[in-house]
Amino acid sequence: MILLPLALLAMQDTPPPEVDWDEEFGVEERVRNPETGEFPVDPYEQDNNNAGAHPFAGTNMAQAFGGQDGIRRIAERAVELSRQDPRIAEIFVAHDMVRLKRTLFEQFCYILNAGCDYTGRDMAAAHEGMGVRTSDMNALVENLQQAMQEEGIPFSAQNRLLAKLAPMSKNVIGN
Amino acid sequence: MKKIHALAAWATSLVLFANPANAQDEEAGAPPTSGQGLFEGGKLLLTNGVSSVEGASGGGIATWATIGGLEAESGIGLTGHVTLVELPDYGWQSHGVAIGIANRLELSYARQNLDTRDVGTALGLGEGYTFNQDVFGAKVRVFGDLIYGDPLIPQVSVGIQHKRSRDAAILQAVGAGSAEGTDFFASASKLFLSRSVLASATARFTSGNQGGLLGFGNAADKGRELRFEGSVAYQISRRAVLGAEFRSKPDNLGLGEDDWMDIFAAYALTDHITLTAAYADLGSIATFEDQRGAYLSAQVAF
Numbered sequence: 001m002i003l004l005p006l007a008l009l010a011m012q013d014t015p016p017p018e019v020d021w022d023e024e025f026g027v028e029e030r031v032r033n034p035e036t037g038e039f040p041v042d043p044y045e046q047d048n049n050n051a052g053a054h055p056f057a058g059t060n061m062a063q064a065f066g067g068q069d070g071i072r073r074i075a076e077r078a079v080e081l082s083r084q085d086p087r088i089a090e091i092f093v094a095h096d097m098v099r100l101k102r103t104l105f106e107q108f109c110y111i112l113n114a115g116c117d118y119t120g121r122d123m124a125a126a127h128e129g130m131g132v133r134t135s136d137m138n139a140l141v142e143n144l145q146q147a148m149q150e151e152g153i154p155f156s157a158q159n160r161l162l163a164k165l166a167p168m169s170k171n172v173i174g175n
Numbered sequence: 176m177k178k179i180h181a182l183a184a185w186a187t188s189l190v191l192f193a194n195p196a197n198a199q200d201e202e203a204g205a206p207p208t209s210g211q212g213l214f215e216g217g218k219l220l221l222t223n224g225v226s227s228v229e230g231a232s233g234g235g236i237a238t239w240a241t242i243g244g245l246e247a248e249s250g251i252g253l254t255g256h257v258t259l260v261e262l263p264d265y266g267w268q269s270h271g272v273a274i275g276i277a278n279r280l281e282l283s284y285a286r287q288n289l290d291t292r293d294v295g296t297a298l299g300l301g302e303g304y305t306f307n308q309d310v311f312g313a314k315v316r317v318f319g320d321l322i323y324g325d326p327l328i329p330q331v332s333v334g335i336q337h338k339r340s341r342d343a344a345i346l347q348a349v350g351a352g353s354a355e356g357t358d359f360f361a362s363a364s365k366l367f368l369s370r371s372v373l374a375s376a377t378a379r380f381t382s383g384n385q386g387g388l389l390g391f392g393n394a395a396d397k398g399r400e401l402r403f404e405g406s407v408a409y410q411i412s413r414r415a416v417l418g419a420e421f422r423s424k425p426d427n428l429g430l431g432e433d434d435w436m437d438i439f440a441a442y443a444l445t446d447h448i449t450l451t452a453a454y455a456d457l458g459s460i461a462t463f464e465d466q467r468g469a470y471l472s473a474q475v476a477f
């Protein structure tokens with residue numbers, strides 16, 4: 001009779017068997033690519049048309065934005081500001097900011113005709129099911145404006161880039 | 176000059192009033208991803224327009240297709256404003272409020288007061304006789320977006336403004352047909368980001384004499400006409416715009432009523448306060464010509 005409680009005690013001490021919950025629930029482990037630091041995404045067709053706008057002609061805009069270096073700082077800063085912005089931070093949780101910084105840079109660089117190809121997804125696919133609203137879009141625009149302002153981009157040039165992005169709202173808002 | 180002091184005091188009290196709200200926003204910090212608040216705001220600076228002299232969101236003398244207040248989603252936005260125009264022979268003062276519902280419907284009220292000063296004596300009304308009018312407005316955004324969507328499709332709104340002068344007896348003597356009238360209008364407005372230019376055009380079906388302050392139509396004729404008003408504004412920064420406006424008007428009383436125009440500068444002092452200064456040319460008012468002067472307006476918006 002005294003053996004049963006002892007046996008129970010002994011059982012408690014044994015560590016629980018390793019359960020791979022990811023396995024149980026069919027979650028594939030996401031591993032960042034050691035080279036790019038990005039998570040893999042489902043395959044899609046790469047095409048500059050995915051950028052959602054035709055690039056500017058000539059090099060004025062690329063110059064106004066400080067070339068690829070300036071554009072990269074602006075894209076990265078806009079992403080950083082947005083993920084820290086209490087109005088929209090939640091939307092960025094659990095998304096790959098490494099990839100977003102790269103693809104957003106490529107998109108701006110391509111549109112500003114600063115010598116890049118855009119390798120990301122199209123705007124509809126990228127924002128599907130995100131529930132972005134006009135006010136979220138405005139928050140993102142404000143953050144981008146701040147990033148451009150910090151780089152000293154003239155206001156009229158800022159607006160010319162925004163003019164390329166604004167029509168994409170139909171594939172971003174309420175998607 | 177006294178009026179200008181009054182405006183400054185009013186604006187200061189707005190700053191004091193608006194700032195605690197700001198502080199609260201920051202303190203509350205994070206109800207993340209913007210719930211479904213009543214006064215959530217969310218419009219870009221200046222894209223709510225300022226308050227026109229009739230109380231509707233617009234420029235100063237022209238109405239725009241914009242919906243007043245800062246609400247961009249399903250909640251409610253509010254504005255309040257006061258406007259002074261200092262003319263050679265008259266003093267204009269107006270103030271009002273507007274509510275914007277879900278960035279779709281705007282309801283507005285404005286009170287206009289035109290002080291005739293010495294002209295009052297000359298016209299036999301008595302010195303400082305003041306014409307007063309209430310304007311009740313409603314505006315609905317029909318389609319389009321000021322900023323987003325197709326760059327060639329503007330935001331389009333339609334609306335009415337019901338105006339009630341408080342000077343019925345005198346207006347009859349002046350020859351106006353009625354002391355009450357209703358304007359119908361359709362507006363199209365768009366921010367052309369590629370040029371940093373906001374353009375707005377409005378067609379107004381109106382019989383108002385001096386916008387209604389001198390009544391509506393004349394004794395013989397209701398005098399309803401289709402008239403045009405428009406604004407062009409250039410954005411120099413997120414906070415500042417420069418622009419010009421024009422508004423054509425009927426001349427039902429045969430007093431040589433002129434079109435209105437102005438050049439203006441608007442500045443978003445804070446996210447909630449916009450100041451507008453303009454040089455306005457209101458032409459001839461009740462036979463007193465060349466009424467040009469300073470226009471000052473302060474708007475607070477949530």
Ligand code: HEM
Pocket residue numbers: 088091092095096099100103104107119120121122126127132136137138140165166168169172
């Ligand atoms: C016109 C405006 C916008 C542009 C041009 C834009 C651009 C982009 C680009 C280039 C990508 C990467 C696509 C890819 O991974 O292949 C992306 C993804 C993303 N965007 Fe936007 N975006 C816009 C508006 C917004 C707004 C308003 C939000 C939220 C407030 C937002 C949130 C996101 C998020 C969270 C991702 C990551 C998606 C993922 O990980 O799958 N975007 N966007």
